[in-house]
Amino acid sequence: MSIAELGSIHHAKNINLVFLIMLDNFFNKLSKAITLTEADKAIFRQHVSVKRLRKHQYLLQEGEVCKSVAFVYKGMLRSYLVDKKNNEHIIQFAPEDWFISDLNSFITEDISNLNIEAVEDSELILISKAAHVYLETAVPGFYKFNYMQYRGAYMSLQKRLTDMFMLSIEERYTKLLSIYPDITQRVPQHMIASYLGSTPETLSRVRKKIFVKKD
Amino acid sequence: MSIAELGSIHHAKNINLVFLIMLDNFFNKLSKAITLTEADKAIFRQHVSVKRLRKHQYLLQEGEVCKSVAFVYKGMLRSYLVDKKNNEHIIQFAPEDWFISDLNSFITEDISNLNIEAVEDSELILISKAAHVYLETAVPGFYKFNYMQYRGAYMSLQKRLTDMFMLSIEERYTKLLSIYPDITQRVPQHMIASYLGSTPETLSRVRKKIFVKKD
């Protein structure tokens, strides 16, 4: 649903207000890294759209091309892969203020093997490929933002791979608990297990062990 | 050794020539993604240095801050971590035409937990932190190059994590063989095992199994 469409339906005023509030969050996120002028914000307003997803609905299913980058205003999404044995492997969680997409598919326009699904009812701001390309030239700060975003994402992923190599499941779990207590509480444990590269049973046993320790 | 220093020692002409040849490789690498003017190249010549490393020498040892990004002109480096049990875990190989550093330490200037070591006698072009910052503004194309470099590195790492989740050691090994036959031949097998998140013994058995299949 683009802003143009929003303007044409009932209660346009309220819905526009919601749209503007959502965008404010988005601008705040960008403003932590770059400076945005009012003119910049106006350009964004014309080039992004919003989308609502109920729990279990998909933003992207494997086999499709990833057509947009999503900024999560409300709710939470997850991206995951399904292997030959039908096991899910979670790549990323994206709660409020995070971005999510299949960058590879988005850039190359190849078919994605990733699923991106709402873990909760969610509200998103979407930036299409065309908009993304346009915005990077129209708003130079956005180019800079993405530069830092990619660099940061690379460094985080490096850390995650390091943890996979260096830490036991127990250590990885307690680390996740301390860094993202929020996510670990909002998401079923079997998804945490999947994110950590383990199984629900094993994580359950790890938790039992941790809680015995603390008593 | 900076170009200025190079100019002041014996056989300056020859050494300068080597320096220029090394830089040409570096410029070719950049030119695959961006356009470099002669003026740009001149700026680079003034802000990068060269370094030779004999096999087993370090570019970076854990506990130090990563002070430069290295472009490998000749030879090969590896970056790796050492865990509590003194096992090495290889993060990256960097043969000719690749870059290597601990990006995290380089950016944040925090102490690195990574070791970067020459696997073969190597010749490098080094870009210091100050030079890197300067070059990104003095040569806008370099900023753009790094944008793409980080984005690409992120996508590659995503694939590697995916492979760790989805593929067996055997599959990961054959995939590595097909994508980087070069690296797998130049490096001892126990390092390949480490890169794949396995042990020398297990990789040896995997290879045996693969070769039996092919007969």
Add this chain to the structure above:
DNA sequence: AATATTTCTTGATTCATGTCAAGATATTGG
């Protein structure tokens, strides 16, 4: 060429974690 060092292979054993199954608990929807 000879010796030392590194690398690779193979067997025996151990161990962590996955798998399967069943029941308990919690959550959601009519």
Add this chain to the structure above:
DNA sequence: CCAATATCTTGACATGAATCAAGAAATATT
């Protein structure tokens, strides 16, 4: 509020890969 569904726990067992150890092969060093 009850039924249906999803989630979590626990036990028994299987299995893949790590570990330990020793010898073979290859490579480097003098």
